[in-house]
Amino acid sequence: MRAFDAVVVGAGAAGLFCAGQAGQRGLRVLLIDHAERLAEKIRISGGGRCNFTNREVGPANFLSDNPAFCRSALARYTPTDFIKLVQAHGIAFHEKHKGQLFCDDSSEQIIQLLVRECEAGGVTRWQPCSVADVRPHPGGGFELDTAQGLVRAARVVVATGGLPVPKIGASDWGLRLATRFGHDIVEPRPALVPLTFDPATWAPFAALAGLSLPVEVSVGSGKARGRFLEDLLFTHRGLSGPAILQISSYRTAADQPLQINLAPDLQLDKELVDAKPASRRQLGNEFATRLPQRLSALWLEHARLDAARPLAECRDADLQRLGRSVHGWQLMPSGDEGWRKAEVMRGGVSTRDLSSQTMESKRVPGLYFIGEVVDVTGWLGGYNFQWAWSSAWACAQALAAVPAVA
Ligand SMILES: Cc1cc2nc3c(=O)[nH]c(=O)nc-3n(C[C@H](O)[C@H](O)[C@H](O)COP(=O)(O)OP(=O)(O)OC[C@H]3O[C@@H](n4cnc5c(N)ncnc54)[C@H](O)[C@@H]3O)c2cc1C
CATH class of the missing domain: 3.50.50.60 (FAD/NAD(P)-binding domain)
Incomplete structure (x- = not known):
């Protein structure tokens, strides 16, 4: 011995x-x-x-x-x-x-x-x-x-x-x-892990796989709240990138939604309305100057707004709703990629x-x-x-x- x-x-x-x-x-x-x-x-x-x-x-x-x-x-x-x-x-x-x-x-x-x-x-x-x-x-x-x-x-x-x-x-x-x-x-x-979503809910976003952008993501409230300003990455099955890996560690319950601000440096609900008088662009083109092209196109579709409509002719209420949806995207993961990817x-x-x-x-x-x-x-x-x-x-x-x- x-x-x-x-x-x-x-x-x-x-x-x-x-x-x-x-x-x-x-x-x-x-x-x-x-x-x-x-x-x-x-x-x-x-x-x-x-x-x-x-x-x-x-x-x-x-x-x-x-x-x-x-x-x-x-x-x-x-x-x-x-x-x-x-x-x-x-x-x-x-x-x-x-x-x-x-x-x-x-x-x-x-x-x-x-x-x-x-x-x-x-x-x-x-x-x-x-x-x-x-x-x-x-x-x-x-x-x-x-x-x-x-x-x-x-x-x-x-x-x-x-x-x-x-x-x-x-x-x-x-x-x-x-x-x-x-x-x-x-x-x-599992922590520091990519998050997954129900395939049917995720189908429209899966087309954005590979797209990365800086976001603010948060989860929870009070002392248990997590909040990060980092890059988010769309994947075929859900979300990844540093922002999501970080916030995944803070999710304590399966029914906890994520809050994502897709344009943390902007105030789109105000900016789009303010841009109306001077802009000669269509809504889709104006919106795409502020968000990645693929995301902005999908987002307009999601909001049921006509990308070809001149910005000047858009209703303030619609533009405000659109802006708010970008800053306050709330979504519920169905799971994560587990021990294999954590x-x-x-x-x-x-x-x-x-x-x-x-x-x-x-x-x-x-x-x-x-x-x-x-x-x-x-x-x-x-x-x-x-x-x-x-x-x-x-x-x-x-x-x-x-x-x-x-
Ligand atoms: C893909 C990936 C990338 C990462 N990148 C980073 C990074 O860049 N920076 C960072 O800070 N952290 C990173 N981490 C996390 C970091 O690797 C771990 O937190 C760190 O290695 C933990 O150190 P540890 O010694 O506790 O465990 P480990 O480094 O995992 O070592 C545990 C050891 O115990 C051995 N072992 C397990 N069971 C038994 C057993 N029954 N008998 C004998 N031996 C056993 C294992 O073989 C292993 O060698 C990463 C993790 C992964 C998976």
């Missing part, structure tokens, strides 16, 4: 970073992953360039039943800390949009950074290797049944991630383990029984949960990786602070 100070299950973003940090603090660390290939989610992230953090990160960029839980870890290991590490590894990067940082070259560079950090910490990695069971050991710590034999560990870190993209190794192992050890689970559901999991191991300082279970001393398996879900834009780094760092610090018992 092999003995380690800590066994980290899951060699994704959080697991690799935690293992490397703990190893560099002098712990004997074993990192186990059941997937054939290392860190596939990092590899496919950010369109292959890994949006590894965001310059501006705070609790407001995360969703959780306990929105304050992430505060401590995010404050102790910040985007600046990770940026320094990226620079120390000589990785060139750039800012793309709203503080989002991407590798210039490839996400493989972030994987190599994490591998080198693990090597610097003397981390032992078994991959592919499954873990059949984890149980407390009567003498303290834990015993794990792995595909490579029995292992004894003073502490166990669960870093098995969320449920999205099952074909590259996602599993509910961490959630099941948490339940078995008495933890509550906040219902997992970028993250909303929900996970409830933070109620975890220490926000160390990520340690309050129910089972020595057991830790980090990364996406925890009920902390970031916005699109590098926030989920930052949570992986910050929670992993908080955990590694704590692992090193307590003497080993195994």
Whole structure:
């Protein structure tokens, strides 16, 4: 039987970073992953360039039943800390949009950074290797049944991630383990996911597939309200693009409608009426100066207005109705594209029984949960990786602070 100070299950973003940090603090660390290939989610992230953090990160960029839980870890290991590490590894990067940082070259560079950090910490990695069971050991710590034999560990870190993209190794192992050890689970559901609509309702809009435009989208009310100014993308089955991915995380009920302002920088109900005296254009042409051509044509058809009618001859009431419909499009998704297309999991191991300082279970001393398996879900834009780094760092610090018992 092999003995380690800590066994980290899951060699994704959080697991690799935690293992490397703990190893560099002098712990004997074993990192186990059941997937054939290392860190596939990092590899496919950010369109292959890994949006590894965001310059501006705070609790407001995360969703959780306990929105304050992430505060401590995010404050102790910040985007600046990770940026320094990226620079120390000589990785060139750039800012793309709203503080989002991407590798210039490839996400493989972030994987190599994490591998080198693990090597610097003397981390032992078994991959592919499954873990059949984890149980407390009567003498303290834990015993794990792995595909490579029995292992004894003073502490166990669960870093098995969320449920999205099952074909590259996602599993509910961490959630099941948490339940078995008495933890509550906040219902997992796909987040940062394209939304779908009833095919019959969507048929006219399907013709707009591929069209993208900046919108304001919102859902919910009060504290639970989400609102984003981002691009929306029409697809054959519904809506996608950053605006929709962001707002999908905020939908809490199937019967929650979306509000979309398709022209957030304009005030069309007023502008069209104001344009009447000077305009010699037909309504369709005037409208198309303010919205993408394909969308404006469809919208007029939808509003049952004659695109060929001179603007000057249109009734004010019709123009106001048309403008208002553009600014207040209300629509009800029928579902989403599910785990196959989701970028993250909303929900996970409830933070109620975890220490926000160390990520340690309050129910089972020595057991830790980090990364996406925890009920902390970031916005699109590098926030989920930052949570992986910050929670992993908080955990590694704590692992090193307590003497080993195994
Ligand atoms: C297409 C896509 C693009 C994304 N792009 C970005 C982005 O650009 N920026 C960003 O911030 N976030 C992005 N994300 C989200 C980000 O990838 C995750 O939030 C992040 O990887 C979570 O880190 P983690 O370590 O908790 O989980 P993961 O990185 O998913 O790692 C979990 C690991 O655990 C292993 N595992 C699972 N079950 C078991 C088991 N039973 N036994 C052993 N090992 C197991 C898995 O094989 C995996 O290696 C993206 C996600 C997707 C799907």
